[in-house]
Amino acid sequence: MTFLQSLSFRLTAVPHEKRQILLTFAAAVSIFLPYYVSACVLVGIALYVLCGRQRRIRIVSMPYSKLIFAVIGVGCLVSLGYANYVGALVSVLIACALVTGLYLRSFMTRRLFNRILDVLCVGGLCVSVAAILQKLAGGADVRPFVVFDNPNFFATVMEMMVLIAVYRLMGNPRHSNFYFSAALLAAFGVYLSGSLSAFAVCVAGVALYLLLRGHTKTGVLIIVLAAGFVLLATEALPHLMMLLGSASNSDAAETAGKSASELLTVRSAENVGCSVSNRLSIWKTALLAIPDHLLFGQGPNTYAMIYSKYLGPAFSHAHNMILEMLLNYGIIGGGAIVFFAFQQVHAAMRKIREHKSTTTNLLLVVLCLMMLAHGMTDVTLVWPQTALMFLLVFSSSGIRTVPQARCFVLRAPDFAPNPEFKRNVM
DSSP states (O other): OHHHHHHHHHHHHSOHHHHHHHHHHHHHHHTTSOHHHHHHHHHHHHHHHHTOHHHHHHHHSSTTHHHHHHHHHHHHHHHHHTTOHHHHHHHHHHHHHHHHHHHHHHHOOHHHHHHHHHHHHHHHHHHHHHHHHHHHHHOTTOOOOTTSSSHHHHHHHHHHHHHHHHHHHHHOGGGHHHHHHHHHHHHHHHHHHTOHHHHHHHHHHHHHHHHHTTOHHHHHHHHHHHHHHHHIIIIIHHHHHHHHHHHHTOHHHHHHHHHHHHHHOOOOHHHHHHHHHHHHHHHHHHHHHGGGGTTTOSOTTHHHHHTTTTTOOOOSSOSSHHHHHHHHHHHHHHHHHHHHHHHHHHHHHHHHHTTBSHHHHHHHHHHHHHHHHHTTTOOOSSSHHHHHHHHHHHGGGGSOOOBOOOOSOOOSOOOSOOOOOTTOOO
């Protein structure tokens, strides 16, 4: 107790601006630690925000923020009404994540945002290398996930990491080698995860971002190189390495060939077919269950509660963001969530049209499109690590902006950083 009191005193003694920076860096670093650490950071930041009146005012001053908190609150009550205690706990964590994201948004500056993205790039490099080692140690049947509890969560983090690294590469060419390495290794991490939808979304999202920035040829080249790499890695290269190892009759060559084959083999056709079949069964089960609680759903974690009733596959969620939302919150709550998300994307697109903070808002819009596309086959953002990473990018929408020189091609990096405005008072 004495230690906690001492820690609380030290935190409150830190100047407000430095405290905000400390909390932001803590959120960024926790993404690359076990999920329970990320969850504790989310809860800790949320408690800190809610304990201060001015900080509470910050998070509810954003348009429609009260609406989304009301939806989450109703979802928690509905969960308790159906004895869905896991769903109630998840609702609390979602509320903490929203509090954290809106608070970070309230004081975000361009300089701080770029520093945070650099921290994410370093973390992405570390976990990408760890994923390669895990794959080599585990063999061809292993889908690496490092500290993310599930290969699909790992794929989502790496998917976002590729886009972030490309954004920083274009905005800070002085460190191009670092950002290029981060993007390349993160893309390889997405491939190693075995999530085909994540890999396709990653390639398409980066190509779209480059296209919107005016680099059409580079975007097309990335699509061609990605397709060529998949064909080479899955068909030609593993067999070639094995043949070279056999022809040389060298133990070292045979070991190298076997390692390369196991590293580049992610999922068999049979495994992919089984995954597609499972998803179709899950979606059918969700569609059968939605009409039973059409208005308000049964709260988060509904699919895990009802799949046995409809003889569906045993999974924790519906593997589709829209179906999951309708199961959990019904058409009323789901409609409110869609309205809130649409307002955020619309605001970012309006800033792009007005040439205000164009590249950061473009990053947010493309990332939202990527998460929406990936969300058609999985539910990956309702997780502490993936949610934190998305919210850190979302916080860029709070950067104060000034009009940028009007142009149709966004080849140039963003305008000079905003002056350090005096709103970091709490």
